[in-house]
Amino acid sequence: MSGQTTRLATAEPRWLRAVLMVVGLGFLFFFLALPLVAVFVEAFQGGMSAYVEALRHPETLSAIGLTVFIAVFVLPFNIAVGVAAAWAIAKFDFRGKSLLITLIDLPFAVSPVVVGLVFLLIFGAQGLFGPWLAAHDVKIVFALPGMIIVTLFITFPFVARELIPLMQAQGKDEEEAAISLGASAWQMFFRVTLPNIKWGLLYGVILANARAMGEFGAVSVVSGHIRGETNTLPLHVEILYNEYNAVGAFASASVLALLALVTLVAKTVVEWQMRRETVMLDTPLAPENVGQPSGTQP
Amino acid sequence: MKNKHVLPGFGLALGITLVYLSLLVLLPLSGLAFKASSLSAGELWNVATSERALASYRVTFGASLLAAGINAVFGLIVAWVLVRYPFPGKRLVDSLVDLPFALPTAVAGITLATLYAGNGWLGRFLEPLGLKVAFTPLGIVVALTFIGLPFVVRTLQPVIEDIEPEIEEAAASLGASRLQTFLRVLLPGVFPALLTGFTLAFSRAIGEYGSVIFIAGNMPLISEITPLLIISKLEQYDVIGATALALVMLVISFVMLLAVNALQWWSANRHHGREKVSL
Numbered sequence: 001m002s003g004q005t006t007r008l009a010t011a012e013p014r015w016l017r018a019v020l021m022v023v024g025l026g027f028l029f030f031f032l033a034l035p036l037v038a039v040f041v042e043a044f045q046g047g048m049s050a051y052v053e054a055l056r057h058p059e060t061l062s063a064i065g066l067t068v069f070i071a072v073f074v075l076p077f078n079i080a081v082g083v084a085a086a087w088a089i090a091k092f093d094f095r096g097k098s099l100l101i102t103l104i105d106l107p108f109a110v111s112p113v114v115v116g117l118v119f120l121l122i123f124g125a126q127g128l129f130g131p132w133l134a135a136h137d138v139k140i141v142f143a144l145p146g147m148i149i150v151t152l153f154i155t156f157p158f159v160a161r162e163l164i165p166l167m168q169a170q171g172k173d174e175e176e177a178a179i180s181l182g183a184s185a186w187q188m189f190f191r192v193t194l195p196n197i198k199w200g201l202l203y204g205v206i207l208a209n210a211r212a213m214g215e216f217g218a219v220s221v222v223s224g225h226i227r228g229e230t231n232t233l234p235l236h237v238e239i240l241y242n243e244y245n246a247v248g249a250f251a252s253a254s255v256l257a258l259l260a261l262v263t264l265v266a267k268t269v270v271e272w273q274m275r276r277e278t279v280m281l282d283t284p285l286a287p288e289n290v291g292q293p294s295g296t297q298p
Numbered sequence: 299m300k301n302k303h304v305l306p307g308f309g310l311a312l313g314i315t316l317v318y319l320s321l322l323v324l325l326p327l328s329g330l331a332f333k334a335s336s337l338s339a340g341e342l343w344n345v346a347t348s349e350r351a352l353a354s355y356r357v358t359f360g361a362s363l364l365a366a367g368i369n370a371v372f373g374l375i376v377a378w379v380l381v382r383y384p385f386p387g388k389r390l391v392d393s394l395v396d397l398p399f400a401l402p403t404a405v406a407g408i409t410l411a412t413l414y415a416g417n418g419w420l421g422r423f424l425e426p427l428g429l430k431v432a433f434t435p436l437g438i439v440v441a442l443t444f445i446g447l448p449f450v451v452r453t454l455q456p457v458i459e460d461i462e463p464e465i466e467e468a469a470a471s472l473g474a475s476r477l478q479t480f481l482r483v484l485l486p487g488v489f490p491a492l493l494t495g496f497t498l499a500f501s502r503a504i505g506e507y508g509s510v511i512f513i514a515g516n517m518p519l520i521s522e523i524t525p526l527l528i529i530s531k532l533e534q535y536d537v538i539g540a541t542a543l544a545l546v547m548l549v550i551s552f553v554m555l556l557a558v559n560a561l562q563w564w565s566a567n568r569h570h571g572r573e574k575v576s577l
Contacts, residue, residue: 111505
């Protein structure tokens with residue numbers, strides 16, 4: 001059959017495909033690719049030496065350090081609670097389960113600015129615990145603990161969200177087999193569950209990390225913007241930009257853009273791994289493969 | 299026959315989750331409501347319905363609605379192109395769609411502001427045409443479009459992938475034109491997902507702060523979004539004002555969350571129903 005004159009009835013005409021491609025890819029070019037390129041072009045506007053100098057500024061270095069510290073501090077909590085929540089939700093039935101799933105999504109729905117304000121109202125000078133904290137000389141708001149708390153709040157859903165559908169799809173047969181064969185609870189977890197969910201867990205951690213390092217609104221409200229002390233990299237970008245220090249702002253921004261690129265690459269790699277393992281799990285189970293080696297073929 | 303507690307750890311896992319969720323999320327959020335309840339209702343109402351607050355709701359909702367609409371149209375095209383059409387570099391482009399999730403909002407904000415400023419790469423071509431984007435409400439729409447795009451594309455992609463070719467073949471063999479097939483068969487199938495993506499993008503846009511403030515110009519009554527108004531109230535030590543506005547936003551967040559849940563439930567049920575029919 002020649003495909004020259006006939007066209008699949010279930011495909012768009014050639015000209016329409018071309019138009020849709022141009023519109024769709026053009027939209028992505030102007031809205032996504034161009035900004036990404038612009039970050040780096042602006043950062044190197046003053047040449048390589050200005051770029052390096054901007055990054056080596058003590059305030060920039062301390063902002064990078066603080067950003068990394070907060071993320072490293074927050075991620076273990078995300079992992080532990082995310083796995084716990086997914087375990088309870090995916091492997092057991094209980095009343096109010098769908099409500100719990102909705103509540104886990106809540107931090108995504110609340111505006112970051114409102115999140116910051118909420119913790120300001122609790123721990124701030126005029127807040128609920130403000131007087132008590134002041135009397136005991138504990139600083140939470142406008143200090144590191146407050147920034148950690150809002151980051152915990154903001155990043156809470158990521159791990160659980162990735163794991164719940166994954167663990168639901170995997171079912172509980174393997175774990176039940178392990179238990180009935182005499183494995184202890186932790187043996188079951190580390191030898192059966194964790195290997196099964198490792199890519200999904202990593203995926204959630206990558207997303208949570210990107211958000212933890214990049215969070216702006218919530219951290220901005222509770223940080224107090226103390227230079228060299230409570231300034232994360234995104235807040236540092238804002239300060240430099242507002243001081244019309246474009247090269248400095250975009251140099252710091254380029255570090256964050258690099259983080260975004262690493263995140264995208266890591267995410268893609270993990271997605272491939274997950275797909276590969278699903279394929280590997282599925283193939284031996286397909287009926288046509290089961291019968292073949294046993295020699296039933298004529 | 300089924301033993302309910304073969305697997306261990308239910309109590310521990312659920313306990314950790316509930317304690318963590320309560321301490322970190324639920325109690326703090328109810329703290330906001332508690333704080334608001336200690337203020338007089340009249341006072342709250344006055345702040346929440348002041349001229350500046352009402353203008354900020356208009357800007358926030360208008361720009362969010364417009365941005366989510368733009369994303370619904372272009373996101374559908376992007377998702378369609380990514381699922382259906384082969385082209386070189388497709389995987390790269392597909393990964394790029396997640397950029398707004400990965401790029402910190404402050405970085406997006408200063409970059410978009412620079413691109414669309416009068417002397418920027420895009421602004422220098424748009425401004426002679428009379429299109430001022432940076433430091434106008436239009437800039438807010440641009441930033442919110444950037445932020446919301448992946449929500450629509452990522453919600454639509456799996457649904458478009460799942461469309462069974464038989465449906466399209468049936469429509470075509472019954473004499474439907476491609477446009478008729480799209481409007482009568484394909485679009486109704488993907489509509490719940492499209493609406494879900496739209497709602498996700500919209501609800502994200504309403505609360506967005508970091509990417510907007512750099513490009514918005516932040517003129518009270520004209521290009522001031524509600525989250526920024528909360529911040530400026532805080533900077534003037536007007537806790538009451540900030541609390542009243544935050545309460546309005548929190549209520550809206552709850553409504554949006556419920557709407558998204560209802561939509562996903564509808565979408566899943568429809569999908570399920572369709573699968574049943576095809577069996």
